[in-house]
Amino acid sequence: MFIKIKKNSGIQMEHNGLEKGRLVPVTSNFLLNLDQVAEVSFYTIKERKTRLDLEGHELELPLQSRVIHLQMAYLYATYKETINGNKGRLVERQYYKLYFAPENVDTYEELRNLIEAQVGNL
Template identity: 60%
Template sequence: MFIKIKKNSGIFMQHNGIDKRHIVPVTSNFLLNLDQVAEASFYTLKETKIRYDLDQRPIELPMHTAVVHLQMSYLYALSHDDQSKHHNQVAERQYYKLFFRPENLEPYQELRTAIETQVANL
């Protein structure tokens, strides 16, 4: 199942391709394939966080910002050699974090509901 994240919907995103201090607004539509998601978690920020856009301007994520964290399967991982003496390969799974401010929780609820329809609660 694919989930379409729509542009200009007030959603901010973070992923492996950018520094962890940065977030970007979703400015173009994109699809996420739920069949490639290994782990999904939902949480809210317990305190206000400051992140930066790609031009180093601060973006405040207030307390109670909802977050959807999608960890992709190992098929979509980056492999690189560990610089230790054993030269092991490390697989870094790709992830997406989607941030929904407290005033923009409707798309968060829609996304969470769509993901939870694929979950069996035991």
């Protein structure tokens, strides 16, 4: 199943394709294949956190912002053969973190319910 993240829906995003700590608004529609997601976390920001926008300006995330963290399967990973000059293999799976401001809770709940509809609870 695919989920469509719509542009200009008030969602901010962080992922491995950006520099660490960068946060960007979703400015174009894109699809995520839930069949390629290995882990999903839902949480609320309860302490002060800052990120940078694309121009390097500091952004403070509002308290009570909601986050959906999608960790992709190992098929969507990068491999490093040397780590700090030593031989070895580091596997870094791709991830997407979707941030929803407190006033955007309806969009968060809608997306969360779609994801949870694919989960079997025992």
